[in-house]
Amino acid sequence: QSALTQPPSASGTPGQSVTISCSGSSSNIGGNYLYWYQQFPGTAPKLLIYRNNQRPSGVPDRFSGSKSDTSASLAISGLRSEDEADYYCAAWDDSLSGPVFGGGTKLTVL
């Protein structure tokens, strides 16, 4: 199983808000920045959120990240059909001396 825990699926209707959780431990999320990645089928992942809550240029402000202790969340407001994708959280793990990913959450826009 993955070092970081995410729900396998999430869903919402257009316009709604949805939150995806990511939980870990003191060796990863608890002591390091949290990152979120978005991946559409058949394409490479893309950086969505960095350093817990920062958006790279071009990422809509409908996407926001937060972190508290050993957990983090990705919130998507004003859900759109084009948000349907897989979302992964990731953090450096001090015990493993490397990054670890969550198992991914498949977001479905109903």
Place this chain on the structure above:
Amino acid sequence: QVQLVESGGGVVQPGTSLRLSCVASGFTFSSFSMHWVRQVPGKGLEWVALVSGDGTIKYYTESVKGRFTISRDESRNTLYLQMNSLRPEDTAFYYCAKGRSGSYAALFEYWGQGTLVTVSS
């Protein structure tokens, strides 16, 4: 703009070797750590290896230690992954990704398009 182009994937038999390459452009290659991340088709992401900007520090996920070697050639702006003693469980898409300068993090700022490695008899 930043571009990462992987190559070298293919179908190989268990126990054999393969070398992946990733040509980088659009940034000062030597200033950034670089990663390999893999993904079994239809499954999640797994970090594989990291090399520092100067090539002196390398980290690996446990399952590939002693079998895979990450390296970089600054003169060619190219990242490599030498994979030996390949196993069926190494079958995956392999992505190279640009890391950060300075200390290490789970930052994969840019990704290549990926190259598929299939290990099968």
